[in-house]
Amino acid sequence: MNRKGEIKYLTHDEIDFYRWDxxxxxxxxxxxxxxxxxxxxxxxxxxxxxxxxxxYVMPLTANRKYGFSYLxxxxxxxxxxxxxxxxxxxxxxxxxxxxxxxxxxxxxxNLNPENVYTGSSFNTKQNRTYMLDLNAPYESIIDGYSINxxxxxxxxxxxxxxxxxxxxxxxxxxxxQTNITAWVKLKEETFQNLSRIIESTTNFGVAEMLGALxxxxxxxxxxxxVRTHHxxxxxxxxxxxxxxxxxSMFLLIxxxxxxxxxxxxxLDFEGSxxxxxxxxxxxxxxxxxxxxxxxxxxLPLPLKWIKKLK
Numbered sequence: 560m561n562r563k564g565e566i567k568y569l570t571h572d573e574i575d576f577y578r579w580d581x582x583x584x585x586x587x588x589x590x591x592x593x594x595x596x597x598x599x600x601x602x603x604x605x606x607x608x609x610x611x612x613x614x615y616v617m618p619l620t621a622n623r624k625y626g627f628s629y630l631x632x633x634x635x636x637x638x639x640x641x642x643x644x645x646x647x648x649x650x651x652x653x654x655x656x657x658x659x660x661x662x663x664x665x666x667x668x669n670l671n672p673e674n675v676y677t678g679s680s681f682n683t684k685q686n687r688t689y690m691l692d693l694n695a696p697y698e699s700i701i702d703g704y705s706i707n708x709x710x711x712x713x714x715x716x717x718x719x720x721x722x723x724x725x726x727x728x729x730x731x732x733x734x735x736q737t738n739i740t741a742w743v744k745l746k747e748e749t750f751q752n753l754s755r756i757i758e759s760t761t762n763f764g765v766a767e768m769l770g771a772l773x774x775x776x777x778x779x780x781x782x783x784x785v786r787t788h789h790x791x792x793x794x795x796x797x798x799x800x801x802x803x804x805x806x807s808m809f810l811l812i813x814x815x816x817x818x819x820x821x822x823x824x825x826l827d828f829e830g831s832x833x834x835x836x837x838x839x840x841x842x843x844x845x846x847x848x849x850x851x852x853x854x855x856x857x858l859p860l861p862l863k864w865i866k867k868l869k
Contacts, residue, residue: 566615566658569607578613585644588673590827591765591787592636593618600755601633608658610651615643617655620668627858629665634749635756635794637688637829638850640670649675656681656853666855672848681853689828689837689845697820701813703844708809715810719774722814724767725781728757731768734781738797753795760785767791769815771798771807780807784815789824812843 576595583593591597598605598618606619617640620633632639641647641655652674659666669686670676676683693700701709725731736750760766765787771780779802783795798808816826828840837847 566608566610566655568658568660569609571604571606574607574609575613579607579609579616582613582616582644583642586642586788587644588642588647588671589788590638590671590790591760591785591792592638593642594787596759596763597636597756600759601636601752608655610655614645615641615647615651615655617641619659619663621663627664628662630659630663630668632667632669632852634745634752636669637792637827638669638671640668640674642671647673649677652676653678661857664857664859666853668853670851670853672850674851676851676853681855684852684854686830686832686850686852687837687847688830688850689840689847691816691826691828691843691845693816693819693822693824693826695820697817700816700820700844705842708842711806711809712813715771715806718805720779720805720807720810721772722811723770723772725770726768728754728761728768730778731757731770731781731783734770734778734799735795735797738799738802756785756794757783767815769811771802771811773801773805777801779805780811782808782811782815786824789822790827791819791824792827793829816843 574595579595583589598620602620602622604621606621608617608619609615619630620636620639621628621630623629641652652670653676656676656678657680666681691700732750732754735753739745757766757768765785767784767786769782769784770778773779778799780798781796782793784791785794786792793812796808802808819826826845828845831837831840
């Protein structure tokens with residue numbers, strides 16, 4: 560059923576956030592990235608496409624640069640697309656994507672695994688995310704660990720590494736920012752977004768910050784897990800040189816799995832298309848799931864050749 564003509568485009572101040580969050584909370588494909596309060600952290604002026612009484616919704620993470628409007632995938636939001644408590648048929652996904660307003664000259668966003676796009680208006684790219692079913696005894700889950708993962712967990716434990724909950728967001732952010740920038744170049748805006756995410760997820764009681772400590776009680780690794788819809792997400796993590804040397808992150812993730820084993824939850828490792836990172840997640844027994852990116856470039860020449868504005 561083509562519902563393009565029934566889909567409403569809403570600017571940020573026109574969105575009914577209560578109805579929006581009710582839709583996301585009840586969606587079979589709901590995930591933390593899609594809640595209004597989370598979107599406010601990563602894209603304060605996000606807009607939306609809505610059908611019916613918020614029966615189907617799609618966030619539009621919008622920005623503007625060089626005089627052009629565009630849609631992008633903000634950091635710390637792996638997926639977007641159409642969400643609903645109802646069945647999301649491929650025709651509905653097509654209708655929503657074709658309803659994206661034409662004033663967005665560039666569209667580069669991710670869908671979620673329940674969005675199947677079979678149209679021709681956008682270029683698509685297949686992505687992988689790795690997930691681990693926690694609804695089993697810990698002893699059963701670790702049977703799926705690779706030999707390398709098991710050895711690295713043992714190395715961390717023998718190095719005297721212990722795992723503790725962190726209660727100080729400033730401590731977490733400081734460690735994360737200092738150590739992640741040694742491997743990845745991130746904008747200051749990205750760290751500000753993460754700071755808002757930690758504040759909001761903590762206020763909503765859906766965040767868990769863990770730290771790996773050496774025998775001197777110094778941090779060697781940190782990780783942030785956020786959980787809604789029985790779907791915890793491994794959102795942000797970093798290790799320092801000592802942490803890499805003693806394999807702290809292996810023990811940290813194993814600790815999270817141990818503490819949550821037996822719960823009806825699916826741990827989402829958030830990626831990756833990079834084989835080395837994917838191998839790390841697979842080492843814990845995680846299995847791949849597919850989601851898609853879509854892209855449409857209607858920028859005028861020569862800006863059309865610019866891969867991204869943001």
